[in-house]
Amino acid sequence: MFNQRLLVLFLLLTWVPAGYAQSAWPPCEAPHDGLLQDGKLAYNVVEPADVQPNTPIVLMIHGLGHDKDRFEGFARLFKLPFRMVLPNAPRHYKDDGFSWYRVRCQGAVGDVIDSTKRLLQVIDVLQERWPQAGKPFVVGFSQGGVMGMSLAARYPGRVAGVVALSGYLVPLDLPLPKAGKHSPPLFIAHGQGDTVVAFAEGEDAAARFRKAGYDVEFRPHPRRHAVPKEVIADGTAWLMRRVKARYSHSVRHKSSKTNR
Secondary structure (H helix, E strand, C coil), X not given: CHHHHHHHHHHHHHCCCCCCCHHHCCCCCCCCCCCXXXXXXXXXXXXXXXXXXXXXXXXXXXXXXXXXXXCHHHHHCCCCCCEEEEECCCEEECCCEEECCCCCCCCHHHHHXXXXXXXXXXXXXXXXXXXXXXXXXXXXXXXXXXXXXXXXXXXXXXXCEEEEECCCCCCCCCCCCCCCCCCCCEEEEEECCCCCCCHHHHHHXXXXXXXXXXXXXXXXXXXXXXXXXXXXXXXXXXXXXXXXHHHHHHHHHHHHHHCC
16 A cells, blocks of 8 residues: 555656657657748738837747738737837648647757747848847747747847747757846746646746746736737737837947947
């Protein structure tokens, strides 16, 4: 009886929710294989009426099955006075959608790394085109949230901040670099009823970034794999505070140079 109780206790302590154990990910199969597109990512640019050369840039990264055109409606919900850039993921998905990586299969990590590098190419083009705008912010939902986290983890000096909605780390145990002065802050939101991406995975990602020294705001909500208007409002306010802080820092920095 005593040994049975120890066995039950061991199973409870070592149990991992379905889909969370990365070692159980199967080989990648269709329909997630898709057709990898060669070359640079296509993207749309949506600008406010009073756009200026220094207008902040935000990359709006869509999720599985969406594209740069259909994701624009969601992006506009944030009502940001920014230059919004909506890139298309590099993989075809089913008939008319796109994906950033093949889902929870053994090729997913390589796909995410490849897509992250492709996003960096877009960032290079944007910074060359609008050098006064500074580093871009990132807003991503689902797979887009994964890509935002990947940029923050793998290339922390290239983005100004990340809003990751219903995302997770790929791989789940991705080692994170110790945060430095150029590491971006993150706003991570996740639904407690999410049946597509487990709430524990978003919560764990936030905890990992925080442990590495990143500035993280974690926003749980009761919805499923969705973004309620309250979270959109909070994410928008978070972005506006970050832009204001960056602008204030820039003004102080220029002033200190002038006074020398």
